[in-house]
Amino acid sequence: MDKNEKNTEAIIKRLRRIEGQIKGIQRMVESGKYCGDILIQVAASRSALNKVGGLILENHMKDCVKGYLENSKDDKAIDELIDTMIKYTK
Secondary structure (H helix, E strand, C coil): CCHHHHHHHHHHHHHHHHHHHHHHHHHHHHHHHCHHHHHHHHHHHHHHHHHHHHHHHHHHHHHHHHHHHCCCCCCHHHHHHHHHHHCCCH
């Protein structure tokens, strides 16, 4: 198993945990749990999702952008990376 496959498996595992968190939040809302507890779980889910996004962005920079920069003389890859980062941080 290569590094990309390991990274993909780790990301999928995290996403499944986040999916479980979201389903847990749905159950909390349905059962009328305390709003403060629900908000804490929403914040935890958002943080976990941001971590996954950061891992995907890191992989993108290390694999796709790095390879493109090594084989190109223009700024297209950098422009695309900047565009992706701006969209990601919104």
